[in-house]
Amino acid sequence: MLRYVASRLLALVPVLVGVSILVFLLMRLIPGDAIELFVGTQIELTQEQRRELERIFGMDIPVHQQYLSWVGGLLQGDLGTSLRTGKAVGEEIARRLPVSAELAALAMVMALGIALPLGVLSAVRRGTRVDAAVRVGGLIGLSLPGFWLATMLVLLFSRFLPIGLVDRFVPLSEDPLHNLKIMLLPSLSLAVAVAAVLMRYVRSSLLEVLGQDYIRTARSKGLRDAVVVGKHALKNAIIPVITVLGIYFGYLLGGTVVVEEIFAIPGMGRLMLYAIYQRDYPIVQTLVLLSALTFVVINLMVDVMYALVDPRIRYD
């Protein structure tokens, strides 16, 4: 097991190096000069001023050295400085991460709250109309564009049901109740698609478990259906569901560009979007690398957890 984890961790290195090179290059390939965007079109820079800015931004050295100095800094825990605000990238991220994390956590809770009961219902009533309805409902949930759902929710709650769910963003620490109120719609618009996927996993996983011998044993002992499903089956069926949940959480943690943009939530996704528009190299590079890191680590954790929860799975 330890060897497996070690070898998997080692395999992450080339992938992360690849992502870091890719984002570094892509960022520099976007037309538009970071310095011109920084100064604006009103001001004409002299050669000296331009060179001075290049020096401050660390752009006076060859590109490959810029890359190495960025990665070198990362390895020493220095994430760099935002070209736009002059603040440390770590600081900028620390301000946004809790917002995206809250959004992701709320969306996960809602998704699970929707998916678990419906998935169980669909599996227990397999082949009935209830099952068909839940499955089609799931496919519909999967088909709604997240940004459209978000837009419709805004429309509904600002025009027809103005109960204060659409409002300017307030941090959780400032006014928890108000914050939760305005985070409700954004997390719901993210939760729907996740719930649709989760539901399918709950259903198929539970169906698989319900076909096992020990379930038949439990039933033939005369246990009630609710006990069999709730206590014996669900516990084993939940593993793949946790996997999907984990992957989505990691994905949402990186920020959701479109939903954050619609609800004007100052999370990671918006930070990234504007950093790309403004060619804020250090921010974009670090954020992309961070989200790739989260993605691969969560995938690894999921695999390891599989092995821990289910001793039959062995990776050697």
Added chain:
Amino acid sequence: MTERRLLLRRLSRHSLAVAGGVIVAAYVLLSMLAPVLSPHDPTRMVPGQQLSGPSVRFPFGTDEYGRDVLSRVIHGSRVSLTIAILSVAIAVSLGTGLGVAAGMSGRQMDNVIMRAMDVLFAFPAILLALFVLAILGPKPQHVVLAIGLVFSPQFARVTRAAVLTVKHLTYVEAAEAMGATTARLLRRHILPNISAPVIVQVSVTLSLAILTESALSFLGLGTQPPAPSWGSMLSASRRFMELAPWVAVFPGVAIAVVVLGFNLVGDGLRDVLDPRLR
């Protein structure tokens, strides 16, 4: 051939898949016959009809320039379907090509290809597309390229896994022992047997491609106005949707329904093609 007919028959008994197929076929027809079916010119601005609500003359209402929303939604299907189909074609050729190469060649080549795919896969999808469009400029052919690139790793993975399973089956090894060339092995024995997971992936990816295209247009990096695209219509509608909800509602419904169509077909294909789930 009998195998294929058997699958088709099974698919035709899958009522949800049939419903999905009908939806998709309707959209394809709609997009091909768009100029005939649209009641108005999708780019013509009717003076004095800005943001007027649904009526007999304009069943879906008009937008901020007095253009007919129904005609724009119908023409939008051309943009969405064309981009989705072309980008999935790119993802399939690129992904399965690389997947077959990885599965058939030695360990080292396999490693290089799959790590490269991992890099693309670990890169946040919408951002990768955003980057490509920011670099190349927001043109339809670049949107196709960007979406195709984003979805190719999934095809590479699915294909590679299928190749690895099929490669070691006795009949393939027998063919190899009898001196079949790699090309023959691929054409006769391997490709026909890995098509099932790839076909399922195609239908799923078509739905994702439509969603991605509309999200990119929504962010202003996809199809550019005045060309009617569902995503950019939605994006523009946000400024006045409280006055004119219809401009925001209909393009979204158009997206959701066609995506549902592809999802239904994909679900049915999975039921029919994957014997483990039957």
